[in-house]
Amino acid sequence: MPLNGQLIIGYDRVATASSFRATDAARGSQLDPPFSIAGAAEVARACALAAAAFDPYRQADLATRARFLETCAARIMGLGDELLERAALETGLPRARLEGERARTVGQLRLFAQVVRQGDWLGLRIDPALPERKPLPRADLRQRMIALGPVAVFGASNFPLAFSAAGGDVASALAAGCPVVVKAHPSHPGTSELAAGAISDAARECDLPSGTYSHLSGPANELGSALVSDPRIKAVGFTGSRAGGLALTKLAATRAEPIPVYAEMSSVNPVVLLPGALQTRAEAMAAGFVASLTMGSGQFCTNPGLLIAITGPGLERFIAAAADALAKTAPGQMLSANICANYQQGVARLRAHAQLTHLASGVAASAGAGTCASGALFQVQGQQFITEPALAEEVFGPSSLVVRCRDSAELQQVLSHLEGQLTATLHLETSDHTIAAQLLPVLERKVGRILVNGWPTGVEVCHAMVHGGPYPASSDSRVTSVGTRAIERFLRPVCYQDVPQNLLPAELRDDAASRLRRLVDGQYLSP
């Protein structure tokens, strides 16, 4: 179905009386069509449908659920150029990036289809009855994970495909057996509608209940608040600003029935350049750093916003090379005028800071390119950084800060003062292993992912990935929002005691359980 600006509530397209328009990210002009704004009635309708869909959807057999996810992927690919062109208009992201993001989007839908089929997420556990046990017999106890209920997912501004209407939160919630109600990000409502249409159509094609998936749009925060407040919603997925994530977390905690919010918020992704690495390859690291910093105009959660190193000739070489490389980078298109303005303000604040040195900036944007931004690099002394926590706050975009430490003790002190982060990176040579071994436990307590000799941008969708981290990087450090473990966010265990075979869930029955991996009396049995 071509873009028509309507809400998608289950199988139905719904127009409302009020509307808003998307903005051309590069030109600032308004785009067609107008998009219907969802109000309280539409939120209630979508949530009621989702609640009605919950039992039949979660009870659909695993093969059907997996086929649904694969059908979503196929239909997204089937949207072809229309999706990529609309996304380029609304976000200003280049075609190659959007093709890559689409590949990631359908790749994770297909990966979760595999996860669903494989069935490990069911967490099957069986402790058979011990009728002769003394002093008391043991009942027959069986456990499986079931879906939490309808999930609200918020589209992210910086991933119009991979973390929006058909993104990672949606794929993992649907995989878990949860109906989903999406709130589209208002900066790319058309991209979102197209992807959402593919999912809604896939649900119908697979004979899944209408309320399995809905898609609501609107420019105001009230829409998201209404959605999170609806008593039928049982969990929330969000990727965005700290202010936004905290507002939703607070709202969810004050409901009559509090619910989990998985908010992936902010991170400056500290990169530690250890002395041996600086001595051996300062210039190569500088090139890698500038590429990671300016990739996608720095609009990644994992952008390297902080470099930490011990003062010395190696660091001077790194800074000289990084400043040189950065000065040659072209300005980059940002996602929206709002994001660009916030970035410019952040950089201006750093430039005006008396204790910071401005090391370099990228090529300035021409006067007409209103939403383009240039990279920026600053430096500060370790003690100043420690005494001023605001310096560790994220400036969303291609800006980074070098923290110069006197010695390894100060470096460790700087790391200890950091808030929770998505990632931390160590650049090291063999001569740095001793200090690295001391830093690793500190980093483990601070971050979800530790990298060595790489750059944090680029998040692999696989089994071992962790995209999350201690607060405030995310609202819940116990989970990841990327990778197959993300499904666990939407599950809870249920135990069945002495339930007759024919009333047990199929996967827990004696004759059926052998098809899936299960823990029997503490021992894993594989298929």
Next chain:
Amino acid sequence: MPLNGQLIIGYDRVATASSFRATDAARGSQLDPPFSIAGAAEVARACALAAAAFDPYRQADLATRARFLETCAARIMGLGDELLERAALETGLPRARLEGERARTVGQLRLFAQVVRQGDWLGLRIDPALPERKPLPRADLRQRMIALGPVAVFGASNFPLAFSAAGGDVASALAAGCPVVVKAHPSHPGTSELAAGAISDAARECDLPSGTYSHLSGPANELGSALVSDPRIKAVGFTGSRAGGLALTKLAATRAEPIPVYAEMSSVNPVVLLPGALQTRAEAMAAGFVASLTMGSGQFCTNPGLLIAITGPGLERFIAAAADALAKTAPGQMLSANICANYQQGVARLRAHAQLTHLASGVAASAGAGTCASGALFQVQGQQFITEPALAEEVFGPSSLVVRCRDSAELQQVLSHLEGQLTATLHLETSDHTIAAQLLPVLERKVGRILVNGWPTGVEVCHAMVHGGPYPASSDSRVTSVGTRAIERFLRPVCYQDVPQNLLPAELRDDAASRLRRLVDGQYLSP
């Protein structure tokens, strides 16, 4: 070490200037010795020690950690009669129950020692590097779970051993690698101190850091608030009242760094008596019900506080037999004067309710037995129950309410109106399977454990158990507080990207990982 009323902060015994006394549960008199009251300074000291212990404790090898848990169990058994006699004095619980509870306490410590050694909780995942992959190579990605940090555990009034200073929350947090600071329940501070001393001594015996375990006592809520507010505490375990659990949850959510609270709060544990079961064995069910209701004076989280059935001759037979059996039950000692007074008030409120019928009570307590309570049974019509949510609230103690439904539709309606519960039970015969199959999805959404033809009291500590459930049964339906899965509450994942072998955690290295089960490229490899 004999009972001395001092706080236990790491290896040290600490006396403070202020003190309180325990009460003899049966006689109401005050017991020796006086117990030191922990203030802000002691909270800070215990939390600082726990924070200092965190890295060395979580990095201790698994064999040491397992041996520590087994040493805790051995030392608790080594306390011998002193522990049982003190517990009997402070709680009024009979010797046989306390012996059983001690067996459960040491049993779960030993079970978690097995869990620690087996290493599945580490959740090892390895996605090997794919340097030749197009368009981009894949890095080497490895994941393991690590401990959250120091955990605050609140002793429960109704399980002086199994859910207190050495109980399930403590065992699972220590198993996860988290240092623990316990707030003793003020109604059994001596029992708590004895068990805590065993753990502190075991930590020293196993050469674990002093701050691995601390034990604070005091009669006021301020102690618990100070503990949960301490920034070094990273998670909370609590079993108790809804008001208490919600206060801690709220406090934890408003910290600068919010932390998870695992509060197991309240449940009326609905028991559904289906028509075939009533017709076949009404009298036998009545006997089982009264035994479960009055066991331990009804002071279990899983006490059957609600019976739901369709009106008919079978239900009349059940009620007659249950009333008859209940009328013959002796009054039971309650845990404290406060709990007893709350129970009496709850029963008086039900007796005064115009729409409720009082069906039976147990033998009245004699005038002198101030903290003894008698069982009570009431009935109400289904529609009245639905319109008055307060009737579904827990009356902690041996009181239960029969909800009479006109038909199976009303029965389903009654179940749909219930809040989250720890358990739900179906009594059924083969002729009831059709209606049972309709009710099961409803119950799955409401509870953590579904039983058939049993009674909810008695919670097996095993792999498949779920003790938890949707809010307000617990604050977090995604976990269980009993059984081996309880360890997951205190863990979070960390990903290691391209980390050199010698800097990786030992269990993730190529040469060591083969000893523990791990997911490699999506396939499980077993030892």
